[in-house]
Amino acid sequence: MGRPRDSRVDEAILAATRSLLAESGYAGLTVDAVAERARIGKAAIYRRYATKQEMVFAAAVHSVDLPPPPDTGSLLGDLTVLVQEIVDHVTTPVAAAAIPGLLADIRSSPELAARFRDAFVTVQQAGLAELLGRAVARGELPSSPDVDLVHALVAGPVFATVYLQNRSPDGLAERLGRIVAAALTGV
Amino acid sequence: MGRPRDSRVDEAILAATRSLLAESGYAGLTVDAVAERARIGKAAIYRRYATKQEMVFAAAVHSVDLPPPPDTGSLLGDLTVLVQEIVDHVTTPVAAAAIPGLLADIRSSPELAARFRDAFVTVQQAGLAELLGRAVARGELPSSPDVDLVHALVAGPVFATVYLQNRSPDGLAERLGRIVAAALTGV
Amino acid sequence: MGRPRDSRVDEAILAATRSLLAESGYAGLTVDAVAERARIGKAAIYRRYATKQEMVFAAAVHSVDLPPPPDTGSLLGDLTVLVQEIVDHVTTPVAAAAIPGLLADIRSSPELAARFRDAFVTVQQAGLAELLGRAVARGELPSSPDVDLVHALVAGPVFATVYLQNRSPDGLAERLGRIVAAALTGV
Amino acid sequence: MGRPRDSRVDEAILAATRSLLAESGYAGLTVDAVAERARIGKAAIYRRYATKQEMVFAAAVHSVDLPPPPDTGSLLGDLTVLVQEIVDHVTTPVAAAAIPGLLADIRSSPELAARFRDAFVTVQQAGLAELLGRAVARGELPSSPDVDLVHALVAGPVFATVYLQNRSPDGLAERLGRIVAAALTGV
DNA sequence: AACTAATCGAGACGGTACGTCCGGTCTTGCA
DNA sequence: TGCAAGACCGGACGTACCGTCTCGATTAGTT
Structure with missing residues (x-):
């Protein structure tokens, strides 16, 4: 009322x-x-x-409802698109300013840490899981790998490049997509 | 005086x-x-x-003079040791508390950002460069790849696991060492 | 409507x-x-x-319609009753809490100050004027004195005792009645 | 240190x-x-x-060290001077603004109330006691009366005039001095 | 019976002051 | 000059209160 x-x-x-x-x-x-x-x-x-x-x-971080990555027809293409989405989000001026601060501050607030994970990590992992499922369906992968690990492999280098090395992530999406796809398919 | x-x-x-x-x-x-x-x-x-x-x-972050990784005889072994060293450092209670805070605060201080990179990133990259050189000398790699990219590939997933996913990096070193080695050797 | x-x-x-x-x-x-x-x-x-x-x-302070003081037959008696009425009113828990606060706040609001005077001071002075008129009629006083001054002489010591000295006004009515009566009759 | x-x-x-x-x-x-x-x-x-x-x-209210009232040679004179000092202090712009507010606020702080009494009331009463002692020594008074009561009789009307009636205390000192002196000497 | 208009409880609103806390600087006297 | 102690300025924090406004629901009187 x-x-x-x-x-x-x-x-x-x-x-x-x-x-x-x-x-x-x-x-x-x-x-x-x-x-x-x-x-x-x-x-x-x-x-x-x-x-x-x-x-x-x-x-x-409001609604990082990054839409499900479009089906490009191949694991390599799907991964590249997903990495590019993460790169695009992380290089937004607002996100670039907010994310390191939030990552620091959530360490003293488990409640906010959980919400950050839900809104940020879980959303990315959902897209990733779908993408991997498609690859399995296509026969590109024998079985869907550990999503946490793949997510670390995909998002980690983006963060390292931008926040640790403080470099531009230009061209990172293709290179990283290729590497992760190769590592997953074992070729 | x-x-x-x-x-x-x-x-x-x-x-x-x-x-x-x-x-x-x-x-x-x-x-x-x-x-x-x-x-x-x-x-x-x-x-x-x-x-x-x-x-x-x-x-x-004082003197992260992590000693040059010992020569284990293979790229895979060397990488695994390096990743484990990064994991060990990052999971120190002191470092775990300080690093996200510093990463946030250095964004408004280019001077400190440079010093952080020198003391943290550059040191890791030096070890990485030596390790890659050894692999080239052994014939495991045709030529030394982009150190920035490999560093992102090695350190990024550790950061993502610990600071983004807020999970324990147990067992990450072996898995990540294997993946990065495979990606680099193209096998 | x-x-x-x-x-x-x-x-x-x-x-x-x-x-x-x-x-x-x-x-x-x-x-x-x-x-x-x-x-x-x-x-x-x-x-x-x-x-x-x-x-x-x-x-x-709503309607401090303190009834006209009863005619006790003498200036001394009338004054004592009036002082006691003021004492009784001022020692009410509600009034005791409100009056100092109002006295402070009305200093920045002439409109409320006027209303406070009308409801509080003027009412007391009306009773006082009647009381003094009776004393003149009785021949106890040659002419009615300045009401403002007598009011200050009657109400002031009550306020000083309660709000300045922060003491109980027990027994004040008789003593003050006697003093004021003596001062007025010049005996 | x-x-x-x-x-x-x-x-x-x-x-x-x-x-x-x-x-x-x-x-x-x-x-x-x-x-x-x-x-x-x-x-x-x-x-x-x-x-x-x-x-x-x-x-x-800092150090209202109003100096001991000068000996004018008579109770009437001494009282008039003391009242005038109180009038002068109370009509200071600073004191006029502060005192009602303080009187209101000290009612919820016994500690500050005590300090206010010490610095304000007690100081005035000290001067008053000396003045009354002189009158006794002169033979104007048989014995020193209740200081609290006399203080209420002296300070109260000043407060009533200024803060209750909201009038100027011009000429109050002489009139009040005369009345209080008469009441005390019983003449 | 519908319409009108002011009321009601609830609680969000802009504004402003409170008293606390912290970062980085400065000032003592002592060593 | 270094040092422990601690005062200093500046400024943000989160809380509280005032007086206003907005909602949906009553509750009269008027058509």
């Missing part, structure tokens, strides 16, 4: 958070600044999110 | 930082707490490190 | 305000707490009172 | 508080505004005063 939440406020918060993430980065992001830019009160933010981290999570 | 720095102070700072990192994590670490536990003044810290990040960096 | 105000709501607001004043004091009183205790919405309060101060004013 | 408090900071806080009290009143006074005007951090304020009330108390 009572007055319902104003959905324009929800959107204003997320939009302000995203634009400030892109401008100031994760460390420079302030709840007061978000409230000011969104032209709302801080209470409206804390009514929705218990902490700054949850707000950033909602703004940056 | 004047009074020389007390090396016991250096050690007390690093020890206090490490123990607090393990206890409270990166986000819960405060410079005041380090000073109190080390029974020193804050000025003694800031005389040595310009920022909290540098202090953590010094305490957690 | 439209739905008429529910008088039970009026009473619930005032009762809740009084009980919370007695429990939490003026500073600890919140409009939300009043609404919750009265089991009404905040809008019902602000439909009646423009500010929290007006609500407290209505609840604590 | 450690760095000592900077007395210029103390003074800056008090000066800023006083000027803001005079400008904005008690209700409009903000700790942030004090910090900004004093060009100091809020921590420097809260290191000295636990609450806003204590800060205002220190700034407005």
Whole structure:
């Protein structure tokens, strides 16, 4: 009962958070600044999110509903597309700013860590599982391998390139797709 | 001239930082707490490190002088040892707490980012380069591949498993060593 | 036209305000707490009172229609009764909590200040004027003195005892009645 | 040990508080505004005063070391001077703004209430006691009366005039001095 | 019986102040 | 000059409260 939440406020918060993430980065992001830019009160933010981290999570990882990777006809093609999707997502200014900060902060919040995994890792793994199932159906793979391992093999190098080496992931998708496909098919 | 720095102070700072990192994590670490536990003044810290990040960096990534991987006689063996070394380092409580935090904070400090890369990435890549050279000399590889890519392929999955999936990297070294070796030799 | 105000709501607001004043004091009183205790919405309060101060004013000073002091037959007796009435009112838990708070807040609201004076000071002065008139009629006083001054002389010491010295006003009425009567009759 | 408090900071806080009290009143006074005007951090304020009330108390009631009233040679004269001193203090812009607010807020803080009494009431009573002692020595009074009562009789009407009736206390000192002297000497 | 208009409880809203905390700097007196 | 202690500025945090507004549901009086 009572007055319902104003959905324009929800959107204003997320939009302000995203634009400030892109401008100031994760460390420079302030709840007061978000409230000011969104032209709302801080209470409206804390009514929705218990902490700054949850707000950033909602703004940056919200619905990473990356659509199921299209069937390209081959494991190699499917993997390349999936890696490229991860690369595209990770190089978004908002995600690029938010993800390292979130990865750091979730280590002191198991609850948020679980939600991050659900929204980020699990979604990627779902696409991956479908892709691998197709490869098995095609006869390219004898049986579907450990999804956790393959996911680490696919997402890990992207993260290492972008966040550890601090290099551009240009051309990474094809090279990584080829390598992972080769490793899986054992050829 | 004047009074020389007390090396016991250096050690007390690093020890206090490490123990607090393990206890409270990166986000819960405060410079005041380090000073109190080390029974020193804050000025003694800031005389040595310009920022909290540098202090953590010094305490957690200090001299990752992981020794050149021993020659096991095969690319597969060498890679497995290298991956295991990375796994061992990353699963240290101190490193596990510090690395995500540092990866987040260095995004607003190119200077520290460069030092982090030098101390962390470059060291790993040096070991990797030597290892690959040996494989070329043995005839296992026709020519030494792109070190950045191989490094991403080796370190990335470890990071993804530990920091993204939040899983234990037990048994990862053998599996990953085998996969990367296979991908490199094209078999 | 439209739905008429529910008088039970009026009473619930005032009762809740009084009980919370007695429990939490003026500073600890919140409009939300009043609404919750009265089991009404905040809008019902602000439909009646423009500010929290007006609500407290209505609840604590409402109709201090202290009845005209009974004619005891002498100036001394009449004054003693009047002082006792002021003491009784001021030591009410609700009034004791509300009056200092109102006296503080009305300094930034001339409108409420005027209403406070009308309801509180003027009422006391009316009783005082009648009392003094009777004394003149009796021949105890040659002419009626300045009511403001006599009021200050009568109400002031009560306030000083209760709010400045924070002491109990027990026995104050007789002593103060005697002193003021003596000062007025010049004996 | 450690760095000592900077007395210029103390003074800056008090000066800023006083000027803001005079400008904005008690209700409009903000700790942030004090910090900004004093060009100091809020921590420097809260290191000295636990609450806003204590800060205002220190700034407005600080050392009301009203000097012992000069001996005018008569009880009437001495009382008139004392009342005038109270009037002068109470009509100071700073005190006028602070005292009602403090009187309201101390009702929820027995600790501050005691300190207020010590610094404000007790000081006035000390002067009063000396004055009464002189009157006894002169033979104007048979014995020194109850100081609490006389204080209420002296300070109360001033407060009633200024804070209840909201009138100017011009000329109050002589009139009140005469009345209290008459009441005490019983003439 | 429908319509109108103001009420009601509930609770979200913008704004603003609170008191706490932390990072990085500065200032004591002592060694 | 280094050191422990601790005060300093600046600024963000999350909480609380005020007075306003918005919802859906009553509840009269008016057609």
